[in-house]
Amino acid sequence: xxxxxxxxxxxxxxxxxxxxxxxxxxxxxxxxxxxxxxxxxxxxxxxxxxxxxxxxxxxxxxxxxxxxxxxxxxxxxxxxxxxxxxxxxxxxxxxxxxxxxxxxxxxxxxxxxxxxxxxxxxxxxxxxxxxxxxxxxxxxxxxxxxxxxxxxxxxxxxxxxxxxxxxxxxxxxxxxxxxxxxxxxxxxxxxxxxxxxxxxxxxxxxxxxxxxxxxxxxxxxxxxxxxxxxxxxxxxxxxxxxxxxxxxxxxxxxxxxxxxxxxxxxxxxxxxxxxxxx
DNA sequence: CCGGGCCTGCGG
DNA sequence: CCGCAGGCCCGG
Numbered sequence: 001x002x003x004x005x006x007x008x009x010x011x012x013x014x015x016x017x018x019x020x021x022x023x024x025x026x027x028x029x030x031x032x033x034x035x036x037x038x039x040x041x042x043x044x045x046x047x048x049x050x051x052x053x054x055x056x057x058x059x060x061x062x063x064x065x066x067x068x069x070x071x072x073x074x075x076x077x078x079x080x081x082x083x084x085x086x087x088x089x090x091x092x093x094x095x096x097x098x099x100x101x102x103x104x105x106x107x108x109x110x111x112x113x114x115x116x117x118x119x120x121x122x123x124x125x126x127x128x129x130x131x132x133x134x135x136x137x138x139x140x141x142x143x144x145x146x147x148x149x150x151x152x153x154x155x156x157x158x159x160x161x162x163x164x165x166x167x168x169x170x171x172x173x174x175x176x177x178x179x180x181x182x183x184x185x186x187x188x189x190x191x192x193x194x195x196x197x198x199x200x201x202x203x204x205x206x207x208x209x210x211x212x213x214x215x216x217x218x219x220x221x222x223x224x225x226x227x228x229x230x231x232x233x234x235x236x237x238x239x240x241x242x243x244x245x246x247x248x249x250x251x252x253x254x255x256x257x258x259x260x261x262x263x264x265x266x267x268x269x270x271x272x273x274x275x276x277x278x
Numbered sequence: 279c280c281g282g283g284c285c286t287g288c289g290g
Numbered sequence: 291c292c293g294c295a296g297g298c299c300c301g302g
Contacts, residue, residue, distance in 0.1 A: 008296070039285090065297080082297045084286080098286095117285040119297065135298085164279075169298080177296055266280075267296050 011174030012217025018062040040100035064173030076130040078123040085120025139173040163191035244270040
C-alpha cells in the first residue's frame with residue numbers, strides 16, 4: 001500500500017504530496033530517524049539522529065519543489081525528491097531496497113523516503129539556517145502567488161530561450177520539464193522561442209498559461225506513474241490531460257498535426273510544430 | 279548557455 | 291550494452 005507515487009515531481013506533484021502530508025503528519029511526534037544512505041542526508045547523520053527525537057510535526061509546507069516539515073518552531077526537516085525520490089507510508093518488496101531514510105513516529109507509524117537514483121535529499125536544519133543550507137534562499141517567485149506585473153518585469157526585458165527561463169528555479173520556482181512543455185503549448189509558443197522576440201500580449205498569455213497549467217496539475221493531483229498502487233490519498237491523473245509531453249508521433253489535440261520531439265535545455269522537449277511558433 | 283557529473287533501471 | 295530519463299550544481 002503506497003502512500004503516494006509520482007514521477008519527476010514538479011510543483012503540482014509536490015503540492016499534492018504536501019497536502020496529504022499536512023493532514024496525516026501534523027501533530028505526530030518523531031521517535032527516531034533511520035538513515036540507510038548517508039548520501040541522502042545533510043548536513044550530517046549525527047545531527048539528524050541526535051536532534052530528531054521528541055520533535056513534533058507542527059506543519060508541512062511547500063516552497064518550489066521543496067517539502068518542508070516544521071518541527072517545534074526552531075527546526076526544519078526539508079526534503080527534495082529530485083527525479084526519483086518518493087515519500088510513502090509503507091513499502092512493498094520492490095521498493096524496499098531503495099529506502100534511504102525512515103522517519104519513525106511514536107505512534108508506531110513510519111514515513112519512508114525512497115530514491116532509486118540517490119539524487120533526492122533530506123536536510124535537517126535550524127529555522128535560521130535551512131533556507132541557505134538547502135538552496136531555498138535562491139528560489140524565485142512562487143508562481144501561483146506571482147502577480148502579472150511581476151511576471152512581466154521578469155520576462156519582458158529578458159533575453160534567451162523561453163524554456164530555459166521557465167526551468168530556472170531562481171526566476172520562478174517549481175516548473176520542471178513536463179509543465180514547461182505544457183505551458184509553452186498552452187501559450188502557443190515554441191519552447192525555443194527567444195524572449196526578446198515575444199510581444200507583451202504573448203507574455204500575458206504565457207503568464208496565464210503558467211497559472212492554468214499548474215492549477216490543472218494540482219486539481220488532477222499531479223502526474224502518476226504507471227505502477228501506482230496507492231490506496232490512501234488521491235490518485236494522480238494528470239498524465240491523462242497532458243497535451244504535448246510524451247506524445248511524440250501522435251496527433252495534436254488542437255490541430256491534428258504530429259507532435260514532434262527535440263532537445264531544449266538538454267531535455268527531451270515535445271511541441272506541436274503548427275500550434276507553437278518561434 | 280552548454281555539457282558533464284551525480285546515480286540506477288530500463289528500453290532499444 | 292549503450293544511452294536515455296531530466297533535477298540541480300558546477301565549471302567553462
